[in-house]
Amino acid sequence: MHKYIAKRLLLLVPLLIGISLVSFFVMHLAPGDPTSLFIDPNVKPEELARVRANWGLDQPVYIQYFIWLKNAVLLDFGRSYTTGQPVIGEIAERLPLTLLLMIPSYILTLLICIPIGVISAVKKNSWFDNTFTILSFAGMAIPTFWLGLMLMLLFSVQFHFLPAVGNIVLPLITMTIGSLAGLTRYQRAAMLEVLNQDFIRTARAKGLPERIVIFKHALRNALIPIVTILGLSLPDLFGGAFIIETIFAWPGMGRLGVQSIFQRNYPVIMGIVMFSALLIVLGNLLADISYALVDPRIRYEKSK
Amino acid sequence: MRKVNSLTIFGVAVIAFFILAAIFAPVLAPFNPDEMTESEIQGPSARHLFGTDDLGRDLLSRSLYGARVSLSVGLVAVVIAILIGTLFGAVSGYYGGWFDGFIMRFVDVMLAFPSIFLILAIQTMLTPNIYNVMVVIGLTSWMGVARLVRGGFLRIREVQYVEAARASGCPDFRIIFRHILPNASGPIVVAATLGMAGAVLTESALSFLGLGVQPPMSSWGNMLMDSQAYMRDAPWMAIIPGLLILLTVLSLYFIGEGLREKLNVRG
Numbered sequence: 001m002h003k004y005i006a007k008r009l010l011l012l013v014p015l016l017i018g019i020s021l022v023s024f025f026v027m028h029l030a031p032g033d034p035t036s037l038f039i040d041p042n043v044k045p046e047e048l049a050r051v052r053a054n055w056g057l058d059q060p061v062y063i064q065y066f067i068w069l070k071n072a073v074l075l076d077f078g079r080s081y082t083t084g085q086p087v088i089g090e091i092a093e094r095l096p097l098t099l100l101l102m103i104p105s106y107i108l109t110l111l112i113c114i115p116i117g118v119i120s121a122v123k124k125n126s127w128f129d130n131t132f133t134i135l136s137f138a139g140m141a142i143p144t145f146w147l148g149l150m151l152m153l154l155f156s157v158q159f160h161f162l163p164a165v166g167n168i169v170l171p172l173i174t175m176t177i178g179s180l181a182g183l184t185r186y187q188r189a190a191m192l193e194v195l196n197q198d199f200i201r202t203a204r205a206k207g208l209p210e211r212i213v214i215f216k217h218a219l220r221n222a223l224i225p226i227v228t229i230l231g232l233s234l235p236d237l238f239g240g241a242f243i244i245e246t247i248f249a250w251p252g253m254g255r256l257g258v259q260s261i262f263q264r265n266y267p268v269i270m271g272i273v274m275f276s277a278l279l280i281v282l283g284n285l286l287a288d289i290s291y292a293l294v295d296p297r298i299r300y301e302k303s304k
Numbered sequence: 305m306r307k308v309n310s311l312t313i314f315g316v317a318v319i320a321f322f323i324l325a326a327i328f329a330p331v332l333a334p335f336n337p338d339e340m341t342e343s344e345i346q347g348p349s350a351r352h353l354f355g356t357d358d359l360g361r362d363l364l365s366r367s368l369y370g371a372r373v374s375l376s377v378g379l380v381a382v383v384i385a386i387l388i389g390t391l392f393g394a395v396s397g398y399y400g401g402w403f404d405g406f407i408m409r410f411v412d413v414m415l416a417f418p419s420i421f422l423i424l425a426i427q428t429m430l431t432p433n434i435y436n437v438m439v440v441i442g443l444t445s446w447m448g449v450a451r452l453v454r455g456g457f458l459r460i461r462e463v464q465y466v467e468a469a470r471a472s473g474c475p476d477f478r479i480i481f482r483h484i485l486p487n488a489s490g491p492i493v494v495a496a497t498l499g500m501a502g503a504v505l506t507e508s509a510l511s512f513l514g515l516g517v518q519p520p521m522s523s524w525g526n527m528l529m530d531s532q533a534y535m536r537d538a539p540w541m542a543i544i545p546g547l548l549i550l551l552t553v554l555s556l557y558f559i560g561e562g563l564r565e566k567l568n569v570r571g
Contacts (some may be wrong), residue, residue, distance in 0.1 A: 143508050149546070
């Protein structure tokens with residue numbers, strides 16, 4: 001297991017370099033110049049050249065990349081074009097707010113999707129199953145930003161329950177509904193698959209009460225796939241955060257990311273891309289490892 | 305499974321209706337979508353079934369023309385994604401080796417981005433318009449298809465009839481496209497349906513943020529962008545386009561589920 005983890009961690013290095021290469025060149029090969037957005041166009045050419053040199057934009061792109069990479073290894077992602085603050089500090093300031101949204105949303109999602117998925121599978125084709133099947137399809141099909149708008153319309157504009165911005169309740173609900181639907185479908189499918197297996201038939205055949213068959217034999221096995229899916233759904237969760245934070249003016253990393261994209265604030269964009277990519281790949285790795293831990297049938301190394 | 309069947313029929317009916325509405329938008333639309341028919345915002349009425357927007361433009365007409373945009377972006381984007389994904393997946397799975405390793409690592413890289421972020425970043429650099437949106441969504445959503453197709457090829461290339469074709473001197477090109485691809489196409493068809501749903505969602509999010517289809521051309525996403533400032537006085541401006549997106553995507557999901565069952569695709 002240790003060997004496997006070490007190997008996977010080593011593989012992260014080329015993966016992260018690949019991600020940085022793609023995003024760096026996509027940004028820097030774009031026509032135009034970020035200085036044009038920040039600097040008064042009437043400024044003297046010498047002055048402009050000085051700013052460009054200061055930001056390293058006078059170098060060829062590949063040199064710029066190597067300089068960026070050399071600094072990034074030391075966790076120095078440069079300074080924001082707009083505020084002049086170190087990027088790492090800006091992210092450290094915003095990340096807790098994003099996590100404040102993501103972690104409770106994760107927990108809520110699990111607390112809701114597991115019972116619904118399991119009951120749907122056990123009572124397959126019942127009214128309960130049919131209702132939640134349609135609801136979860138609707139949940140997957142609803143555009144996140146529109147769901148946010150509708151909640152805002154309902155709770156803030158019509159009934160004045162909650163302020164439209166600066167409140168955690170609406171963004172949290174929006175984010176949870178967004179991930180809930182897909183995970184409920186997965187949980188149902190996983191439980192159905194387990195219920196069709198031989199050892200369940202055996203358990204029933206030897207006369208165990210249904211309650212024990214479901215909770216002791218089936219449920220434990222049906223929880224395994226959800227662990228992986230949780231890891232795999234991280235990119236979507238981050239993607240959702242970008243849009244949800246923008247709509248609700250939630251000052252987290254996602255909103256900072258969208259603002260930086262509009263401002264072509266290269267250092268901040270690169271910092272956020274690398275940070276979310278790192279969290280995503282680590283999330284996947286954790287999912288794989290915990291998968292092996294909870295399921296003794298899974299072996300990542302050759303058995304001796 | 306009667307339930308799934310009836311949902312599939314619902315999906316097909318809705319999509320067929322929307323496609324017809326999109327094709328015949330110029331005939332069906334009661335007004336020119338860009339014409340300022342009223343001097344002020346108006347709620348739904350017999351004259352304006354969906355109401356009007358802040359500029360007095362008829363929302364039914366704009367929704368009909370918006371259907372053209374949303375559906376064509378979805379379709380073209382998914383065709384691009386399927387073509388790239390199938391090509392890379394097929395070559396990767398059939399030949400294996402360093403090319404397979406390279407492509408699959410590249411897929412890993414692309415999948416580790418929150419894709420909306422990558423799309424946003426690319427869009428800010430291009431002049432946003434409907435064609436760019438199609439291409440950018442297509443270029444950032446082929447990875448899942450590539451993995452699926454590669455998986456299918458890895459399985460089928462070891463099957464006896466492929467060995468027989470190879471033994472009888474059939475060229476690789478023909479083996480890939482005539483012998484293996486048709487037998488690996490089930491998951492591609494399902495992925496295409498779900499991919500189109502995803503592309504419609506992405507287009508709406510992009511246009512909502514102002515980085516997709518640009519005014520005056522209407523898309524369901526940019527109609528929602530316009531609605532934000534009038535949530536209190538004109539909630540229909542926000543409700544109707546969202547419901548249209550929801551119905552389209554939901555119907556595509558139902559069709560995808562139906563196809564999955566029909567073609568016996570797992571997963």
